Amino acid sequence: MHIIAVMSGKGGVGKSFVATGLAAALQRRTGRTAVLDADITGASVPHMLGVPKSGRVDAEGRLLPGMSPDGIRVSSMSLMLPADEETLIWRGPLISKAIDELFTLTDWGDAEYLVVDMPPGTSDAALTVLDKLKPEGVVIVTTPQDMVTKIAHRSHHMVREMGGNVIGLVMNMAFVRCPKCGEQIDTFGSVRSDADAELPVLATLPLVMEWAALADSGQAAKIATDEFDALAEAVLAGLKVAGTASAS
Numbered sequence: 654m655h656i657i658a659v660m661s662g663k664g665g666v667g668k669s670f671v672a673t674g675l676a677a678a679l680q681r682r683t684g685r686t687a688v689l690d691a692d693i694t695g696a697s698v699p700h701m702l703g704v705p706k707s708g709r710v711d712a713e714g715r716l717l718p719g720m721s722p723d724g725i726r727v728s729s730m731s732l733m734l735p736a737d738e739e740t741l742i743w744r745g746p747l748i749s750k751a752i753d754e755l756f757t758l759t760d761w762g763d764a765e766y767l768v769v770d771m772p773p774g775t776s777d778a779a780l781t782v783l784d785k786l787k788p789e790g791v792v793i794v795t796t797p798q799d800m801v802t803k804i805a806h807r808s809h810h811m812v813r814e815m816g817g818n819v820i821g822l823v824m825n826m827a828f829v830r831c832p833k834c835g836e837q838i839d840t841f842g843s844v845r846s847d848a849d850a851e852l853p854v855l856a857t858l859p860l861v862m863e864w865a866a867l868a869d870s871g872q873a874a875k876i877a878t879d880e881f882d883a884l885a886e887a888v889l890a891g892l893k894v895a896g897t898a899s900a901s
């Protein structure tokens with residue numbers, strides 16, 4: 654199983670949005686994709702992919718993941734906990750333990766690709782994912798603002814220090830298009846800054862109101878399919894460059 658982690662430096666830049674869009678593209682391509690929602694305290698993957706609350710534990714203690722309408726297996730703490738326990742306050746070490754258990758105990762079936770929605774930033778929980786899951790490739794999501802890309806680069810350095818492979822950046826919410834005249838307005842001014850020069854930009858995505866509504870109503874798999882198909886292509890090429898992907 655090829656593990657691809659989606660990371661960010663800062664919250665709210667669209668990490669889960671990109672993780673679910675990438676997973677949907679890999680699912681269109683292979684039909685054998687799974688997502689691990691490792692953002693234990695900010696679990697949003699089941700909501701975005703329209704996965705009903707369906708996580709179960711079988712007689713052998715294996716976690717049976719939920720399933721999105723297009724067949725993506727999703728393992729998330731929010732599918733395992735009763736609704737009234739979802740707001741539990743988690744202490745750091747418990748978060749790391751929960752991630753480890755979700756990964757090792759989930760029945761991933763015949764999944765070929767596992768996309769991981771990472772815990773925020775360079776937290777201990779993020780370290781746990783890098784250390785225990787050893788993703789083959791990492792995608793870093795950022796918005797094209799100097800401060801945010803600088804923070805994203807902390808994630809880059811953390812992954813590098815741990816011997817990981819950062820495939821590149823996704824610039825999210827980079828521009829909006831005027832609904833009247835079609836003019837492109839750069840949301841944060843210039844799209845590139847010095848700080849992101851050392852990593853390739855794999856995709857530059859606009860901020861689209863309809864996309865936010867689709868993600869919010871469990872239809873993230875329908876968003877920007879061309880853009881996410883191209884991103885999936887670039888990510889798979891990045892795995893191959895790292896020399897760790899199999900020929901399949």
Ligand SMILES: Nc1ncnc2c1ncn2[C@@H]1O[C@H](COP(=O)(O)OP(=O)(O)OP(=O)(O)O)[C@@H](O)[C@H]1O
Nearest residue numbers: 664665666667668669670695859860861864865868
């Ligand atoms: N390009 C986009 N166009 C429109 N809406 C977007 C776009 N990217 C993200 N969003 C929306 O913005 C919100 C924040 O995105 P998301 O939840 O993916 O961020 P995140 O980095 O995972 O945040 P957190 O740190 O809270 O986990 C979501 O409601 C999402 O649907």
Ligand SMILES: [Mg+2]
Nearest residue numbers: 668669695697
């Ligand atoms: Mg998120």
